[in-house]
Amino acid sequence: MEKFIQLTVSGLTNGMVYALVALGFVIIYKASDVINFAQGELLLFGAYLAFAFIAQFGLPWTLGVLLTLVVAVGIGVLVERLILRPLIGEPIISMIMATIGLSSVLRGIVNAIWTPVPRAFPEFIPRTDLYLGPAVVGADRLIAIGIAIVLLVLFTLFFRYTREGIAMRAIADDQQAALSMGISVKRVFAVAWGIAAITAAVAGIILANIVGVSGNISLIGLRVFPVVILGGLDSIPGAIIGGAFIGLLEAYTGGYIGQGLELVVPFIVLMIVLMVKPYGLFGKEIIERV
Amino acid sequence: MLELNNIEVVYNDIILVLKGLSMKVDEGQIVALLGANGAGKTTTLKAISGLLKPDDGEVTDGAILFMGEPIHNKEAEEIVRLGIFQVMEGRRVFEHLTVEENLLAGAYTRRDRENIRRDMRRVYEYFPRLAERRHQKAGYLSGGEQQMLAIGRALMARPRLMLLDEPSLGLAPLLVREIFDIIQRINEEEGTTILLVEQNAVLALNVADYGYIMEGGRIVLEGTSDVLKENEDVKEFYLGLTEIGQRKSYREVKHYKRRKRWLS
Ligand SMILES: Nc1ncnc2c1ncn2[C@@H]1O[C@H](COP(=O)(O)OP(=O)(O)OP(=O)(O)O)[C@@H](O)[C@H]1O
Ligand SMILES: [Mg+2]
Numbered sequence: 001m002e003k004f005i006q007l008t009v010s011g012l013t014n015g016m017v018y019a020l021v022a023l024g025f026v027i028i029y030k031a032s033d034v035i036n037f038a039q040g041e042l043l044l045f046g047a048y049l050a051f052a053f054i055a056q057f058g059l060p061w062t063l064g065v066l067l068t069l070v071v072a073v074g075i076g077v078l079v080e081r082l083i084l085r086p087l088i089g090e091p092i093i094s095m096i097m098a099t100i101g102l103s104s105v106l107r108g109i110v111n112a113i114w115t116p117v118p119r120a121f122p123e124f125i126p127r128t129d130l131y132l133g134p135a136v137v138g139a140d141r142l143i144a145i146g147i148a149i150v151l152l153v154l155f156t157l158f159f160r161y162t163r164e165g166i167a168m169r170a171i172a173d174d175q176q177a178a179l180s181m182g183i184s185v186k187r188v189f190a191v192a193w194g195i196a197a198i199t200a201a202v203a204g205i206i207l208a209n210i211v212g213v214s215g216n217i218s219l220i221g222l223r224v225f226p227v228v229i230l231g232g233l234d235s236i237p238g239a240i241i242g243g244a245f246i247g248l249l250e251a252y253t254g255g256y257i258g259q260g261l262e263l264v265v266p267f268i269v270l271m272i273v274l275m276v277k278p279y280g281l282f283g284k285e286i287i288e289r290v
Numbered sequence: 291m292l293e294l295n296n297i298e299v300v301y302n303d304i305i306l307v308l309k310g311l312s313m314k315v316d317e318g319q320i321v322a323l324l325g326a327n328g329a330g331k332t333t334t335l336k337a338i339s340g341l342l343k344p345d346d347g348e349v350t351d352g353a354i355l356f357m358g359e360p361i362h363n364k365e366a367e368e369i370v371r372l373g374i375f376q377v378m379e380g381r382r383v384f385e386h387l388t389v390e391e392n393l394l395a396g397a398y399t400r401r402d403r404e405n406i407r408r409d410m411r412r413v414y415e416y417f418p419r420l421a422e423r424r425h426q427k428a429g430y431l432s433g434g435e436q437q438m439l440a441i442g443r444a445l446m447a448r449p450r451l452m453l454l455d456e457p458s459l460g461l462a463p464l465l466v467r468e469i470f471d472i473i474q475r476i477n478e479e480e481g482t483t484i485l486l487v488e489q490n491a492v493l494a495l496n497v498a499d500y501g502y503i504m505e506g507g508r509i510v511l512e513g514t515s516d517v518l519k520e521n522e523d524v525k526e527f528y529l530g531l532t533e534i535g536q537r538k539s540y541r542e543v544k545h546y547k548r549r550k551r552w553l554s
Contacts (some may be wrong), residue, residue: 066357089346162393163398166391166395166398167354167386167395167398169382169384169386169387169391170387170391172386173384173385173386173387174382174384174385175344176341176344176345176382177378177382177383177384178384178395179341179344179367179397180339180341180366180370180375180376180378180382181367181370181373181398181399181443181447182366182367182369182370182371182393182398182399182447183367183395183398184365184367259355284386
C-alpha cells in the first residue's frame with residue numbers, strides 16, 4: 001500500500017510534467033498541423049531561465065518564475081514570427097524540419113550559456129515530508145501535481161469558453177473558413193506558441209525542482225510522443241489523460257517489475273491502443289453524415 | 291457601396307481567371323451574380339473578401355472599392371472588420387464546434403461584446419431549428435441546417451455587406467425557398483446589403499433588385515432583375531425556358547444575334 005501510494009505520487013508528478021509538455025505540443029499541432037520537435041528544448045530553456053533568474057541573479061522565486069514565464073512567451077512568439085510564419089504556405093514538412101533545427105539551436109544556446117554540467121536547482125518548492133496514509137511523500141511532488149492540474153484546468157477552460165479558444169478550435173477545423181470570420185491565423189499561431197512555451201517552462205521548473213537542471217531534462221520531449229499518440233495528437237483532454245496514464249504506467253512497471261521495462265511498456269500499451277483506436281484514445285472523430 | 295473596376299485575378303501566378311471584371315453593388319440592395327460552373331463567381335467573391343491568398347490567387351489589376359476605400363490589398367480580417375462577410379460555398383461550418391460556438395466564431399471581430407447574446411437570440415428567431423440544436427456539434431447537422439448556421443454565423447458579425455456563395459447548393463426545393471425568404475428578410479429587417487451568387491437564376495432574380503451575368507471571367511450582361519427576366523437570352527440560357535438540350539455560351543448567342551441584326 002505504502003509503495004503503491006509513493007509510486008502513484010511519483011508517477012503522477014512525471015505524468016503531469018508530460019501532460020504540460022504534451023499540451024503545448026497538441027496546441028501547436030491543432031492550430032497549424034506542425035509537429036514541434038523542439039518541445040523538450042522549450043522545457044530545457046524554461047528551466048535554465050528560472051535557474052538564471054533565481055540562482056544566478058538572486059531574485060525572489062516569485063519574481064524569477066514570473067520573469068521566466070514572460071521571457072518564455074516572448075521566445076515562443078518570436079519563434080513563430082521569425083521561423084514558422086515565413087514558412088506558412090510551404091509544405092508542412094518544411095515547418096517540421098524547422099522545429100528540428102530550432103531544437104538544436106535552443107540546445108546550443110543553453111550549452112553555450114550554462115554549460116552542460118548538471119547543477120542543483122534553487123529549492124523554492126518546500127521538500128518537507130508529508131504523510132499520505134501510511135506513505136511518506138515529498139511535499140514538492142504534491143505541490144507540483146497541484147500546480148500542473150490548476151494550469152491544465154485553466155487552459156482547458158480557455159479553449160472551451162474564450163473567444164481566442166474558440167478561434168483556435170475553429171482554425172483547427174477549417175482554416176480558410178476561420179479566415180472568413182476575420183480570425184487572424186497569424187495571431188492564433190502566435191498564441192499557440194506562446195502557450196506551448198509557457199506550459200513547457202512550467203514543466204521545466206517543476207522537473208528541475210525535483211531532479212536539478214541539466215541538458216538531460218529535455219529528453220522528456222521524447223516521452224511526449226507516446227503521450228500524445230496515446231491521447232490523440234489533436235486532443236487537449238487526451239494530452240492530460242495520456243500524460244497521467246503514461247506517467248503512472250512507468251512508475252508502476254518500474255516499481256513492481258523493474259529491469260528497465262518501464263521504458264518499454266508504454267510503447268507496448270501504445271501499440272495495443274492504436275490497434276483498437278487508430279486516432280488515439282481521444283483523437284478527433286471524423287464526422288461523417290449519412 | 292461596393293465597386294469592382296476592371297479587376298483581374300490570377301491563380302498560381304499564371305492562370306488568369308477574372309479578365310477585367312467590373313460591377314457595382316448599391317447600399318441596401320440584393321444583387322445577383324449569375325453564371326455557369328467555372329465562370330469565376332466564387333473567385334469574384336473571394337477577391338472582394340480577401341480570401342484568395344490561401345488559394346494562391348491574387349488581384350493583379352484593377353481596383354475594389356468599399357465605401358470609396360480600396361480594399362483589394364487588405365487582409366481578410368481587416369475586410370471583415372470593415373463590414374464585409376462572405377458565406378463560403380459549401381457551408382464550411384466548423385464541424386467539431388457546437389452550433390453556439392460556430393455563432394460565437396462569427397462574432398470574433400466584434401468589440402461590442404454585450405450585444406452578442408442579443409444577436410444570437412435574433413439568429414435563433416430567424417432559424418428556430420438552430421436553437422433546438424444549439425449544443426450539438428455542427429458536423430452532425432443536416433445540410434440545410436448547416437446552411438442556416440453558415441448564414442446565422444454571418445449575421446453574428448453584423449456585416450454591412452454579405453456575400454452569399456450558392457446558398458441553394460444541394461438543398462431540397464422547400465428548404466431553398468425557406469432560405470431565400472430569410473435572405474430577403476435579412477436584407478429588409480437588418481438593412482444588410484447582399485451580393486448573391488447563384489446557379490439557380492430563377493430563384494436569384496426573384497429576390498434580387500439587380501443582376502449581373504458572368505462568363506469566362508467577365509460580365510456579359512447586367513440589368514435590373516425584371517429586365518433580365520424578360521431578356522430572351524437569359525430566358526433561354528439561364529432560366530431554362532427553352533427546350534435546348536445543350537447549353538450554349540451567352541457570347542455565342544450575342545454573336546449570332548448581332549449577325550442576325552446585320553442581315554435584317
Ligand atoms: N485555387 C485555384 N487554382 C487554380 N485555378 C482555380 C482555383 N480556383 C478556381 N480556379 C479556376 O478558376 C475558374 C473559376 O472558378 P470559380 O470557382 O470562381 O468558378 P464559379 O463560377 O464559382 O464556379 P461554380 O459555379 O462551379 O462554383 C475555374 O476555371 C477554376 O478552375
Ligand atoms: Mg463557385
